Amino acid sequence: MQEKKADSSSSSKKSAKKANLLDHGSIKHILDETVSEIVTSKGYTEDVRLSNVRLLLGVVIITIALFAQFYNKKFPENRNFLIGCIILYPFSDHFFFLN
DSSP states (O other), rough: OOHHHHHHHHHEEEEEOOOTTTTTHHHHHHHHHHHHEEEEEEHOOOHHHHHHHHHHHHHHHHHHHHHHOOSSTTTTTHHHHHHHHHHHHHHHHHHHHHO
């Protein structure tokens, strides 16, 4: 019986996760990881479509900013292009945070 208790205590020590209680990011990471392990152990699959959409929108936002920054023409000539980028950026940013 003592061997069984020793085995169960050693297995609980293996699965014990430690986090810095003053670091909110560390606590959130441990909680997310634990919940993910529990849900996947129940037979559910992880759906990452929303994360992929957010990554794609982030790439679109960065591309808009890069085009606005490194466009070939100088300011007076590229005024319409910059106005288009400025108008497009908040809409794409809004959809990014909406998801």
